[in-house]
Structure formats: C-alpha cells, structure tokens
Amino acid sequence: MTSPALQRRLGLGDAVFIGLGSMVGAGVFAVWAPAADAAGTGLLIGLAIAAIVAFGNATSSAQLAAAYPTSGGTYAYGRAELGPWWGFVAGWGFVIGKIASCAAMALTFAAYAAPAGWERPVAVAAVGLLTAVNWFGVTRTAGAARVIVVISLGALAAAVTAGFSAGSPPDWFTAETVGAGGGYGILQSAGLLFFAFAGYARIATMGEEVRDPRRVIPRAIVIAFLIALAVYAVVAVAVLSTLGPDAVASSTAPVADAAAQSGWAWIDVVVRIGAAAASLGALLALIAGVSRTAFAMARERDLPGFLDAVHPRWHVPHRAELAAAAAVVLLVALVDLRGAIGFSSFGVLLYYFVANVAAFRQRGDARRYAVALQIIGGIGCLVLAVTLPWQSVVAGVVVVAIGVLYRALRLRGLRRAA
Template identity: 55%
Template sequence: MTTSEGSHSQAKPARVLGTVDAVVIGVAAMIGAGVFAVFAPAADSAGAWLPVALLIAGVIAYCNATSSARLAARHPQSGGSYVYGRERLGELWGYVAGWAFVVGKIASCAAMALTFAAYAVPQQWERPAAAAAVVVLTAVNYLGLRSSAWLTRVLLAVVLVVLGAVVVVALGSGETDPAHLAVSREWPGFFGLLGAAGMLFFAFAGYARIATLGGEVRDPRRTIPRAITLALAGVLVVYLAVGASVLMVMGRGALADSAAPLADTVVAAGWPQLVPAVVVGAALASLGALLSLVLGVSRTVAAMAADGHLPGYLAGVHPRFGGAHRAEVAVGAVVVLLVLTMDVRGAIGFSAFGVLVYYAVANASALLLGPDENRPLLLVPVVGLAGCVVLAFSLPLDSVIAGVAVVVAGVAVWLLRRGVDWSGFR
C-alpha cells in the first residue's frame, strides 16, 4: 500500500494554521447560507418527518467526518478525498473525487455569492454584487491563510450571535409549542425523507474543508482529526437548536411554506425588529461560506494540477504568502463567470450531488485503512458510503442527471488522457 510519501509531486505550501483556525474554517464552511434556508425545503419534502431527516443527515455526516479524519491523519496533504482515493483506491478514483469536489463546489461558490447578493442588494444589482464579493474574497485568500482565518472568525462570530438571538427569542416567546417536535404518522415516502436528508446534509457539508488544508496546518496528524470532530459537534448543536426553535414556533406546515424561515420565526415570535439582523446574518453567513469554499476548492485544484490532471501552471505556490495563488485566481474567475450566467437553484442541486460523490470516495478509501492505521469501526465507513450513494440518488431528478453526466464526462476525459489505461481501476 502506498502512503502519503508517494505523493512526491505535491506542492508544499506554508503550514500556518493551528487547531482554532482549522475549526473556524470548518465551522464557517458548514454554517453558511444553508442554515438560513434549508429547513423550509426540507420540511416541504419530509413533512412531519423532518427531525428524522435531520438525524439521518447527522449520522452520515458523522461517518464521513470520522472517515475523513482518520484518512487525513495518514495523508496530511492538501486535496482531501482526491488524495485519499488516489492513495487507497487508485488514480482514477482519486480523480473522480477531485473532479466531483471541484466542479460541485465551484457551483456552490456561485450559489453562496448569489445568496449573499439576494439578501444584501436590490434585485437588479444582485449579479454584479455577487461577482464583486467573489473578487474581494479571492483577493483575501490570495494574501494568505492568516488573513482568511481572521476574517472568517469575525464573520462566523456575527452569524452565531444572530442565530443565538433567533433561538433565544423563539424559545422565550409565547408562540412556542413543543408539540410541533412530535413525529406524526404522516409518511412522506422514502424519496421524500431521504431527499430532505440530502438537502440537510448539504447544509452540514464543510468539514472536508479542513482535510483539504492538510498541507497547511501545524501538526496535521493531531490537528486535523481534532478540528473535524470539534467543528462537526459544534455545528450539530447549532442546527439542533435552530431547527427545534423554528419548528416549535412555526410548525411544520408554515415552515414548509416559508421563503425565509428564520426571519419568519422572529416575526411569529413577536420580534419583527430583529428581521434586519437576520438578513445581515444571512448575508455574512454566505460570505463566510464563500471564503472557505474558494479556499478549499483552490487547494484541490492545485493538488490535481501538481499530479498532472489539470494544467501544471495551477500548482504554483506563492513565494511570500504560501498559498496556491494561481489556482485561487482561476477558481475565482470561473465563479465570477457562473454568477453572471447561472441559476442558483440548479447550482445547489448539482453541488449536493458532487459533495456526496466526494464523500463516497472518502468512505470507500477508509475501508482500506489497516489495523495499524487507527481505522474506524467497519460500520462507520460502510454506513457513510451507503448513505452517500442513497442520498445522492434521492435528490431531484434533474440534479441526479446533471451530476451523473458531469462525472461520466470527467471519467471519459481521464480515460482519453491515459489512452484507456484500465490500471486505474485497481
């Protein structure tokens, strides 16, 4: 079995991130615009079974986090599942993971930028504002991870204050009804339940951002597993608190019909004056997620370029700031193009499919960890792998079709470049 030492072509950026910075990047990537919007479409899909869908999403997220943490400890390099799949399953599977991550998360970057603009500016200015946000945050990342981590911490603190205010107001109001948390007998069907879980999982996704920064954290064998665990645990607590508060105030029917569930919650609780704060929180959450997304995607692009799957020019590391500056600029440019031309709903659905493919490769890789490599219990990667596949194909049909088409196209390009060399299937 090859190890991380075999990745001789990997770029070597500066190791500047500690545990706190890594946790902040991971939490900010998870607590993005999704928490301000995801509960409404999930309730529409799962109905009274929304809490069960949240539990399913949380279990799969835990399995993915555990598999990613154990793999990151063995392969502490930038690239995440791209590196894990390449080292454990073969070059093709690493490429599939990297391809799915890059394409899916670039679409997610566009969705986050458009979400920010939708909250922050009038409709006619949304696309120019989204493009401007991408340019500014790409510049922040270009200047180095210390600047990025500092700004991410500020944005995350503001968003957490807003979410905390929503929870306190909701639980302290006379409109709170704990009976709304009871699971009813209304069965939404497996596609309804699992489709909602897939959407909720999309809101959890982000802990892999820590693993993709494996080459830039201090003491990665200790820092990465610890940061992933802390980030996921914190986000689970936040989502449970916010989700329960929204459900108890609005009920499942009103929640499913809401376009802005957190804003509607504070209004229903008798605090309409908090709506501007919720709007600001949603805009800042989008910026925090966009900052982390551009950071993670650019590192995977650089890793794939270093291994010859993308133009080698993109693997360059800035001599002063220590970041993958060429990949950052390239990713930012593509995202700007997408926000000027793309629909946000299609971007979110396709991104969810790509994220689940990415984590499926991570779990499959974790199955091959040896007994001397601190492998998780076998049940963990098995549940994670099966869950990712099931949730991916429970998403809306157009997202599944588009996702499969793009993954197949990426594999076709890889095979053509290799002259249909099937050794990558080993």
C-alpha cells in the same frame, strides 16, 4: 525553477473556525425550505440521517487526513489507497460540487444583503472580494473566518430566541406533517441537508497548511462537526415550531421569517447581518478548499498544469483560486439557489463515498475508528445521492461523465506521445 511551497501556519483553533465557517454558513440560512418542501416536519428525521452519514464521513476524513497530511483531501487519499481513477472521481466530484456550493453561498449572501434586482451583481462582487482575501494568505482566511463565525452564531442565537418567544402553531409536529413526504421525501431532505454538514472537508483539504496535521486535523474535524450539529438541530426546531412546515417550505428566508414572528422590530436587521456573515464565511472557506483540491489535481496533471502554482509571496495556489472564482461567477449568472444546493450535494456525496471506501481499506496504526462507521458512511452517501431531486442527479451524472472523458482522452494522448 521550483515552485514555492504552502506553509504550515494554522493551529487547532484556526482549523475549527474554518470548518465552522463552512458548515454554519453552508446551509443554516438556506437549506430549510427545500428540505421542508421534500419532507415537511420529517426533515427532522432527515437531519438525523444526514448527521449519521456525515459523522461516518467525518471520521473517515479524519482517519485519512492523519495518514496523509497533504493538500487535496480525498483526491489525495483516494489516489494513495485506491488508485488514480478513484482519486480523480473524488477530486472532480469535490471541485464541481463545491463550486456549486460557492454559487449557493454567494446567492444566499445577496438574498439577504442586496437591494431587489441587484442580487446577482452583489453575489459576483462577494466572490471577487473573498477571492482577494484568500489571495493574501491562509492566516488571513482563518482570521476572517473567526470574525464571521462569531457574528453569525450571535445572530442565530438572537433569531432562535425570537422564534421560540413567538409560540408555535398547534399542528407543526404531528404524524401527518412528519410523514408528509413519505420515506422517499425524508431521504431526499437528508440528501439536501447533507449540504449543510460538508464543511469539515475544508479542514482536510488544507493538510499542507496546518501545524502538526496528524493530531490537529482529526480533532478539528470532529469538534467542528459536533458544534455544527448542535446549531443545526436547535435552528431546525425553532424554524419549524414557529412557522410550521408549509410556511418553511414556501419561504425564501425561513430563519428571518421565524424570527419576525416575535414582533421584535430590530430582529430582521440582526438576522440579515448574521445570514450575510455566515454566507460570506462559508464562501471564504469554500473558495480556499476548492482551490487547494484543484491545485493538488493539477500537480498530478489531472487538471491543466498551469493551475499547479504557488504565489511566491503569499504562498497560496493563486491560479487555482482565480480559476475557481471564475467558475463560481459563471454559475452565479446561470443557476438559482435550490438547484445549486441539489447539484452540490450530489458532487460532495460522491466525494465522500470515495473517502469511506479509502478509509475502509486502512489497516494497522492508520485505523482510528470502527469499520462500521465507514460502511454506514459509504452506503449512506450512495442512498442520499440517488434520492436527490432528479434534475440534480442527472446534471451530476453528466458533469462527472465529462470529467471522466477528459481524463481518459488525456491519458490516451499521453500514451500516444510515449
């Protein structure tokens, strides 16, 4: 019996909001503290480096998505342009990295919305709720993303206004604070901040659910990226100039702490609502993206075949979504927020390295952007990956090796059976 197919229901606006829901929520309330701890005010340079690398990756993803409008993102592109092993490494890196991102977003939501001591149970409940939203169809995912993005951007605007109104410490931007972490610290902050930009991948992984994907997906990726970059730049300056780099590094909620300096009694509630909404928006889109990549990998039997199923009524990869949700719940129970961000960045940087290599190989009508962008993106991914905190690098290498071993053993078993 033929499995039902995914349906093309999303337009340009839907795709942009899904990407924004991932990027705006994926780091704007969570990533400043570890980045400031690594680089001080130099995180602003790190943000610029992360944005340059991310733009190279975004254009590579857009170019590939136009040529291969299918589910799976760089997993599918790597297989088509470079071969099955490249595709597997990209897909596995994406799945493990984005499952860690899901855990980070669930924990961020709980940090802002849950009573003390209830953070992990609330994070688990959020994962279950948003998995159910995704289950009932991709148009519901897009509709929820629109609402969440509007709420979170409104809260950020209020928080930034409040922060700027509070004034600045005199020493927040000096040669000493900019160079506090040295070159290595700035690169490490860039690797951590890259976590914030990776949401455009969610658009590419939904290539079988977007109308006119060859036109819509490249445009949506670039539009969502540019909007997110502007938001991050403004928030970074507001947080650093209000609190100073040391206070940002030690804060568990730097955006809320910066806004609180204004003395406005109501601002804390607004920021917490916005942070909760942004985290939920990111989690919603992340679960959708991970499940689509897992679905594509299962279709090629690079993951267990039972994940290759589409719900007959709702037309979503429901088994892959349930498997992704189960893995996220496990991580929520085991990891902290900073560890999840570093591990996620490693997996996603590996994914985009493959995207840049695949886009570099494209020729003729498939080429839309300069080759230099793919070179910058590819080299940047490798540099940022190896300068992440060593714990994240070691954990990432181990988990990637486990995936490679699994595929090698599966292929060996298939050869023996033949």
